[in-house]
Amino acid sequence: MTSATAHTTSADERVPGPAAPDAAPVDIAGDRVPFARLVSLEVRKMVDTRSGMWMLITMAGISFLVCGILLIWGNEPGDTDFATFLGLISMPLMVLLPIMGIMSATQEWSQRTGLATFTLVPRRGRIIAAKSIASLVLTLVLLVAGAVAAAVSTLIGGGEFTTDGVSVGGLTLTALIFTLQGVAFGAAFLNTPIAIVSSLVLPTIWTILTSMITRVQDIAPWLDLQVVTQPLIDGDMVGKDWAQLGTASLAWVAVPLAIGSYRILTREVK
Secondary structure, X not given: OHHHHHHHHHHHOOOOOOOOOOOOOOOOOOOOOOHHHHHHHHHHHXXXXXXXXXXXXXXXXXXXXXXXXXXXXXXXXOOOOHHHHHHHHHHHHHHHHHHHHHHHHOXXXXXXXXXXXXXXXXXXXXXXXXXXXXXXXXXXXXXXXXHHHHHHHHHHHOOOOOOOOOOHHHHHHHHHHHHHHHHHHHHHHOOHHHHHHHHHHHHHHHHHHHHHOHHHOOOHHHHOHHHHHHHHHHOOOOHHHHHHHHHHHHHHHHHHHHHHHHHHHHOOOO
């Protein structure tokens, strides 16, 4: 019995080994990914996905389609001028550019890649900024494609390379504003279909209501982004127009973007 007790005692005893080193703490205070790389990655994500690629192809294709239609059926003097082509190309682009911004802002939530993205880049504010800048970069690329289509069509049609009636700088700024509006709506709703419908319907409803209700017609130009950007495109901006552009941009871009940024920064990723 003594030998059995001794055997049990020796079996229960464990020789302490060297203490395991403490695991290195995970640094979630920041990330080491350069911001320029984040922007390039967001641009690639918008181009590599099937929906994003076809959106860009559609927008570029519409530019050449509009030019082709005008070359075939445009018979009035000045129909083949560069300014005419550029103005017509910008009309469908202003409708589609917010949708591109929405798709960029909702990508992490609609495709369920937010967990991977925000794990690799814990500071979500950098992702929001990268998505905004990536959308603006693609907007400039699409505007260049539209300008090339307008220039080629002008050469084919024998028109004049003039920008009378269209401000290139104003057109570019307007396109960037509408793109940021799409990013803002996408961040605010974090749902692609709802954000697209809201970005198309809400401004239209506001324009209809302000045209029907006399009491709000005086403040309508201060809060209607579609109305206040027209002088910007035409190159007829004056002091009051810039003030109205600022207030309308605040209402339709800055406020939704602030709401969306708060939601992205505080929402639990599943």
